[in-house]
Amino acid sequence: MVDFVGKDILRVDAFDKALGSILYGPDQNIEGALWLLAKRSPYPHARILSIDTSQAETIDGVVRIFTAADIPGENSFGIIPVTKDQTLLAKDKVRYIGDAVALVAAYDLKSAKEAVDKIKVNYEELPAIYDPEESLKKGRILIHEKGNLLCSSRIIKGDIEKGFSNADIIIEREYRTSRLEHLSLEPEGGIGYFEDGRIVIIASTQNPHYDRDDVARLLGLSPDKVRVIQCGTGGGFGGKLDISVQGFIGLAVYHLKRAVRMVYSREESFLTTAKRHPLIMRYKTGAKKDGKLTAVKVDIIGDTGAYASYGLAVIMRATVHATGPYEVENVYVDGKMAYTNLPWCGAMRGFGVPQIAFAHESQMDILAHELNIDPIDIRLINAFKKGSVTATGQRLDHSVGIKESLYKIKEIRDKYSWSKKKGERLGTYIGVGVGSMWYGIGNTGVPNPSTAQVELLPDGSAILYTGAAEIGQGSDTILLQIASQRLGIAIDRIKLVRGDTLYTTNAGATSASRQTYISGNAVMDSIDHLEDILKAEASEQMDLPSSELIVKDGKIFSIKDSSKSIDIFELVKICNKNKVRVIGEGRFDPPTIKLDPETGQGVPYATYAFASQVSRVEVDTFTGFIKVLNSASAHDVGKAINPKMVKGQITSGVAMGIGMALMEEFVPNKTKSLKDYYIPTSMDMPEIIPIIVEDKEPTGPFGAKGVGEPALIPTAPAIINGIYDAVGVRITHLPANLERVIGELLKKEGA
Amino acid sequence: MKGMKKELITLRVNNEDYEIFTYPNKTLLEVLREDLMLTGTKEGCSEGACGTCTVLMDGKPIRSCLMLAVEAQGKDITTIEGLSEDDELHPIQKNFIEQGAIQCGFCTPGMILTAKALLDENPRPTEDDIKVAISGNVCRCTGYAKIVKAIKESSK
Ligand code: FES
Numbered sequence: 001m002v003d004f005v006g007k008d009i010l011r012v013d014a015f016d017k018a019l020g021s022i023l024y025g026p027d028q029n030i031e032g033a034l035w036l037l038a039k040r041s042p043y044p045h046a047r048i049l050s051i052d053t054s055q056a057e058t059i060d061g062v063v064r065i066f067t068a069a070d071i072p073g074e075n076s077f078g079i080i081p082v083t084k085d086q087t088l089l090a091k092d093k094v095r096y097i098g099d100a101v102a103l104v105a106a107y108d109l110k111s112a113k114e115a116v117d118k119i120k121v122n123y124e125e126l127p128a129i130y131d132p133e134e135s136l137k138k139g140r141i142l143i144h145e146k147g148n149l150l151c152s153s154r155i156i157k158g159d160i161e162k163g164f165s166n167a168d169i170i171i172e173r174e175y176r177t178s179r180l181e182h183l184s185l186e187p188e189g190g191i192g193y194f195e196d197g198r199i200v201i202i203a204s205t206q207n208p209h210y211d212r213d214d215v216a217r218l219l220g221l222s223p224d225k226v227r228v229i230q231c232g233t234g235g236g237f238g239g240k241l242d243i244s245v246q247g248f249i250g251l252a253v254y255h256l257k258r259a260v261r262m263v264y265s266r267e268e269s270f271l272t273t274a275k276r277h278p279l280i281m282r283y284k285t286g287a288k289k290d291g292k293l294t295a296v297k298v299d300i301i302g303d304t305g306a307y308a309s310y311g312l313a314v315i316m317r318a319t320v321h322a323t324g325p326y327e328v329e330n331v332y333v334d335g336k337m338a339y340t341n342l343p344w345c346g347a348m349r350g351f352g353v354p355q356i357a358f359a360h361e362s363q364m365d366i367l368a369h370e371l372n373i374d375p376i377d378i379r380l381i382n383a384f385k386k387g388s389v390t391a392t393g394q395r396l397d398h399s400v401g402i403k404e405s406l407y408k409i410k411e412i413r414d415k416y417s418w419s420k421k422k423g424e425r426l427g428t429y430i431g432v433g434v435g436s437m438w439y440g441i442g443n444t445g446v447p448n449p450s451t452a453q454v455e456l457l458p459d460g461s462a463i464l465y466t467g468a469a470e471i472g473q474g475s476d477t478i479l480l481q482i483a484s485q486r487l488g489i490a491i492d493r494i495k496l497v498r499g500d501t502l503y504t505t506n507a508g509a510t511s512a513s514r515q516t517y518i519s520g521n522a523v524m525d526s527i528d529h530l531e532d533i534l535k536a537e538a539s540e541q542m543d544l545p546s547s548e549l550i551v552k553d554g555k556i557f558s559i560k561d562s563s564k565s566i567d568i569f570e571l572v573k574i575c576n577k578n579k580v581r582v583i584g585e586g587r588f589d590p591p592t593i594k595l596d597p598e599t600g601q602g603v604p605y606a607t608y609a610f611a612s613q614v615s616r617v618e619v620d621t622f623t624g625f626i627k628v629l630n631s632a633s634a635h636d637v638g639k640a641i642n643p644k645m646v647k648g649q650i651t652s653g654v655a656m657g658i659g660m661a662l663m664e665e666f667v668p669n670k671t672k673s674l675k676d677y678y679i680p681t682s683m684d685m686p687e688i689i690p691i692i693v694e695d696k697e698p699t700g701p702f703g704a705k706g707v708g709e710p711a712l713i714p715t716a717p718a719i720i721n722g723i724y725d726a727v728g729v730r731i732t733h734l735p736a737n738l739e740r741v742i743g744e745l746l747k748k749e750g751a
Numbered sequence: 752m753k754g755m756k757k758e759l760i761t762l763r764v765n766n767e768d769y770e771i772f773t774y775p776n777k778t779l780l781e782v783l784r785e786d787l788m789l790t791g792t793k794e795g796c797s798e799g800a801c802g803t804c805t806v807l808m809d810g811k812p813i814r815s816c817l818m819l820a821v822e823a824q825g826k827d828i829t830t831i832e833g834l835s836e837d838d839e840l841h842p843i844q845k846n847f848i849e850q851g852a853i854q855c856g857f858c859t860p861g862m863i864l865t866a867k868a869l870l871d872e873n874p875r876p877t878e879d880d881i882k883v884a885i886s887g888n889v890c891r892c893t894g895y896a897k898i899v900k901a902i903k904e905s906s907k
Pocket residue numbers: 793794795796797798799800801802803804805814815816817
């Protein structure tokens with residue numbers, strides 16, 4: 001019996017990565033490939049009057065310069081089908097500093113740079129808008145023709161006014177978060193060439209099939225004329241879901257029919273790829289004296305910057321998750337996403353939930369302090385359980401591990417007697433904070449299927465075909481573990497074919513923590529199908545009805561007479577002899593119900609991950625410096641297919657959460673490099689205790705849900721609440737950097 | 752490149768001598784990646800802030816994006832490709848794999864070389880020594896804990 005699920009199998013890609021032999025986007029090269037470089041707008045908002053490339057074209061080494069007029073298909077792209085509002089090369093207008101207006105192809109990067117400098121663009125500057133609330137005011141200049149409101153989302157449950165009139169206490173606060181950069185260490189990059197009548201693009205990406213479809217659309221080709229191959233991808237975190245170099249490479253290969261390469265500089269990556277949406281969140285929360293929530297009213301305004309990207313998904317997710325993982329009878333949430341002339345925002349690890357969790361968990365913490373209830377207990381009083389109904393009216397029937405996660409962190413906190421006290425150095429204080437979260441797996445209330453195939457070969461091995469992008473999170477290993485367990489074949493006997501649109505089918509994006517649950521299920525389904533094929537063949541060979549056959553331990557048996565059996569690979573040999581490949585086709589689409597546009601009622605996700613975290617922080621009141629000392633995070637992942645990798649994800653999320661809580665802030669017009677955008681280093685890391693909770697999800701593969709994004713989410717709330725515990729100041733605007741902490745401390749002293 | 756002439760430079764990389772005809776203003780990183788095709792050395796920022804371009808020069812970790820290739824002449828350069836022998840992993844590489852210290856892997860070559868320099872100089876580092884040694888190598892994926900553990904394991 002093989003046993004590959006629930007085991008710390010070593011990552012299948014680690015060997016090549018340790019050797020340094022894996023090729024990432026910027027490592028891709030073909031002898032003689034031309035370099036591509038984009039000319040970008042220096043203005044946040046301007047009309048393009050003319051573009052003159054004549055001088056640039058005379059530069060030695062320049063092969064061709066492209067503008068919007070060279071785009072043969074639809075010059076509009078974007079990850080969400082109903083909001084494709086981004087141009088590959090701007091046509092009439094630029095909407096942020098960094099919008100591409102022309103593309104140079106040259107023999108070397110130096111000539112490409114010279115040419116970019118020599119392209120003359122004549123602009124008429126337009127007033128720019130930098131504030132989302134300003135942007136939505138009447139009479140403001142339009143950033144997009146259809147208006148400055150990208151979208152809105154609303155959730156209404158119960159009677160909000162009644163909920164507040166029943167409350168003993170009402171807490172009202174406003175919270176804000178900042179624009180954040182994913183900062184995958186690998187900058188965007190790739191190559192392209194023309195082969196067999198097709199444009200081939202090899203690039204780092206989270207989403208090869210989407211890339212193929214949108215590049216084909218830009219070029220006016222059918223998708224089968226474009227082949228996208230995902231190469232080694234050095235981190236994504238949502239930042240490689242949108243198209244970056246792929247569109248430019250496609251355009252150049254379309255016209256030149258020769259190899260080209262493009263790599264973003266770090267500065268280009270900072271300025272022109274997606275960011276995390278800053279949200280303004282106004283909360284009004286009502287509760288009884290005993291801590292039970294009676295009403296939650298939230299008003300959210302998001303800034304999507306110049307383009308839509310995932311703005312719609314982010315505002316929907318933020319509104320759906322606005323109550324936190326708690327039962328609330330009366331809810332009213334209104335979310336709006338506005339355009340501004342700032343760098344555009346898209347998906348970043350958690351799609352709006354890390355922002356909203358910071359707000360709902362701060363509210364819980366204030367309530368706990370006001371009502372004098374232990375912060376873990378107040379969460380336990382309100383936490384979802386089996387049978388709870390969410391704000392969208394969804395009944396949670398299984399795999400609701402939030403309470404368990406709270407018990408686990410309580411155990412740790414009490415075992416080590418973590419509590420508020422004075423620090424060792426003068427002026428330092430230590431506090432303990434709690435944060436909880438819930439996170440819907442997959443896309444919100446829309447179909448988001450995955451597909452996969454598993455093929456058996458006569459030599460006793462198998463091939464797993466998946467379109468699911470491996471971006472460092474580990475899906476290659478997890479999907480192989482699932483296939484191996486379900487097939488009963490050792491993991492090293494299964495070859496993986498992944499992320500090549502010619503040989504694999506669409507698995508949907510590596511986002512929304514969906515690959516383990518959704519693609520994992522597609523793999524399971526393909527093996528179900530495979531077994532049906534084998535049974536049909538065995539039924540002929542054994543002359544028994546296939547309803548009488550079962551598959552077990554690599555053989556097909558008759559249920560009536562177990563002495564009658566046939567080895568599955570014998571069957572494969574017979575099929576192959578008859579020129580039939582034995583391939584199971586799998587598909588899984590999580591069952592959801594579209595949200596009602598007026599009330600937000602529906603079933604947005606088939607399942608949710610839950611988590612709680614307790615963090616111990618030290619505040620230096622002289623400098624404002626916060627050090628996270630210890631942290632314990634308990635995550636209900638359904639079932640850990642690979643516990644070591646789940647713990648790796650949890651530690652990873654805590655690191656990114658520390659960045660979000662304490663240091664990360666992309667300041668438009670200022671942030672360009674790692675020198676003005678700080679992310680956590682080894683010195684910023686606390687001792688981390690990752691805890692796995694397994695409340696099995698019956699619809700998940702072996703009970704699994706997901707963990708990639710949840711890992712991050714409870715961290716910032718736990719830290720911010722820890723700061724309050726330590727020194728009694730509440731940071732309502734992230735990050736809690738030195739200035740903000742000192743500012744709040746001074747305010748408190750003054751008061 | 753106008754006004755600049757290519758020059759012949761000699762580099763010793765992974766115990767092999769190379770003669771390269773290239774521009775004198777190229778960084779060591781560019782020459783390693785573009786001329787010698789040693790792409791295991793990464794370029795995460797080009798300004799000395801991320802550590803992905805770390806190589807060893809006479810055993811010391813340096814940022815190859817901050818150094819001109821001509822300045823590296825006469826020195827012994829080790830890149831990640833020079834650490835393993837015939838695909839036989841160096842113990843640090845092995846421990847990175849076994850401890851789960853690799854996620855996307857983009858920081859890994861620089862991290863491993865920094866670890867090697869540390870262990871060559873200080874075979875029994877404390878956890879704090881390790882944290883300090885890798886503090887200039889950023890990792891966006893792992894949260895560092897398993898990297899520290901892998902280096903600690905390699906010191907045994
Ligand atoms: S590329 Fe050299 S330090 Fe970042």
